[in-house]
Amino acid sequence: MRPLQQPANYDLTFETVNGISYYISKHLLEGHGILVTFTTRIGGVSRAPYSSLNLAFHVGDDPELVLENREIVCNLFGLEPARIVCAEQVHSNEVAIVTKRDIGKGALSLGGTIKGVDALVTDQRMIPLSLYFADCVPVILVELQKRIVSVIHGGWRGIYGNIIGNAAKTVVSLWPEHPAELLAFIGPSIGDCCFQVGEDLARTFSKRFRNSESWLHGDRIDLREIARMQLVESGVPAPNIYACEDCCTSCHNDSFFSYRADGGTTGRQAAMAAILRKPNSQVANRQ
Ligand SMILES: [Zn+2]
Numbered sequence: 001m002r003p004l005q006q007p008a009n010y011d012l013t014f015e016t017v018n019g020i021s022y023y024i025s026k027h028l029l030e031g032h033g034i035l036v037t038f039t040t041r042i043g044g045v046s047r048a049p050y051s052s053l054n055l056a057f058h059v060g061d062d063p064e065l066v067l068e069n070r071e072i073v074c075n076l077f078g079l080e081p082a083r084i085v086c087a088e089q090v091h092s093n094e095v096a097i098v099t100k101r102d103i104g105k106g107a108l109s110l111g112g113t114i115k116g117v118d119a120l121v122t123d124q125r126m127i128p129l130s131l132y133f134a135d136c137v138p139v140i141l142v143e144l145q146k147r148i149v150s151v152i153h154g155g156w157r158g159i160y161g162n163i164i165g166n167a168a169k170t171v172v173s174l175w176p177e178h179p180a181e182l183l184a185f186i187g188p189s190i191g192d193c194c195f196q197v198g199e200d201l202a203r204t205f206s207k208r209f210r211n212s213e214s215w216l217h218g219d220r221i222d223l224r225e226i227a228r229m230q231l232v233e234s235g236v237p238a239p240n241i242y243a244c245e246d247c248c249t250s251c252h253n254d255s256f257f258s259y260r261a262d263g264g265t266t267g268r269q270a271a272m273a274a275i276l277r278k279p280n281s282q283v284a285n286r287q
Helices: 025-033 063-077 156-160 163-172 199-208 223-233 281-285
Strands: 012-017 021-024 034-039 095-098 121-122 129-133 138-141 148-154 182-186 242-243 269-275
Touching: 021 025, 021 063, 025 034, 034 063, 034 138, 063 138, 063 269, 121 129, 121 138, 121 223, 129 138, 129 148, 138 223, 138 269, 148 156, 148 163, 148 223, 148 269, 156 163, 156 199, 163 223, 182 223, 182 269
Parallel strands: 095 121, 182 242
Antiparallel strands: 012 021, 021 034, 034 269, 121 148, 129 269, 138 148, 138 182
8 A cells, every 4th residue: 555645844944054044945945946935134234224134125225235135145045136026016916927028127226126016926947036025924825836936925905905816816827727736935024913903904804804813813913814814715725835933023023124113114034936946856756
């Protein structure tokens, strides 16, 4: 009798290499050649209030230092910083499919980002998708068979507008004739421990989302839990959703940029995904 196949474990682990700390799914990288990573504020060259691994141009940091930080991160993973593709991130629910024509959009300056969108999707190799965060929920989707990745900016407005579902739909649209094999990763973001909201927002969310007992705790909203619900509704099996642990950006402000904890002026950590190389079948099958 054949042994039952154990499901693969794509857990995020916390790593520190050359003074840079980040979360990564090691098994996904080793087995499938797909990079999924969430950076922290640890490492890099930016000074206060952007200290020190600020990866975003739009926050007022010295652009030369941002470029240096992006280079430091890209070097860890064998990526070229000039090929990064970025979204404008306007709290919309719009998604862009990234092709070779988009390589480098937003890589070297703020102006070049893909406009009006908060999620990027690609099935092309060596095009790193990179979005930036300081409390909002970063979500990365991976389709394992066709090898598609998506990076999603899940602020409360985007989550309300179902940016996660829209991105998942776009991923599946690139591979419509087959059942998608979706994985999802949820990165560092403000937890329900710290995301206090006003009554109006709590009421608006309660009208929009069911099961409020699972995501509304007094005057605090658990955005990550809502993101999880939306992922499941979008076809990601619950066991395929991996989240970093103990990674509230506000509670752990020494490790993460937090818009709320830092009083508005701060840097941004990145959620990055890239299809690096063909899968390593030996490692991929070692489940
Ligand atoms: Zn917290």
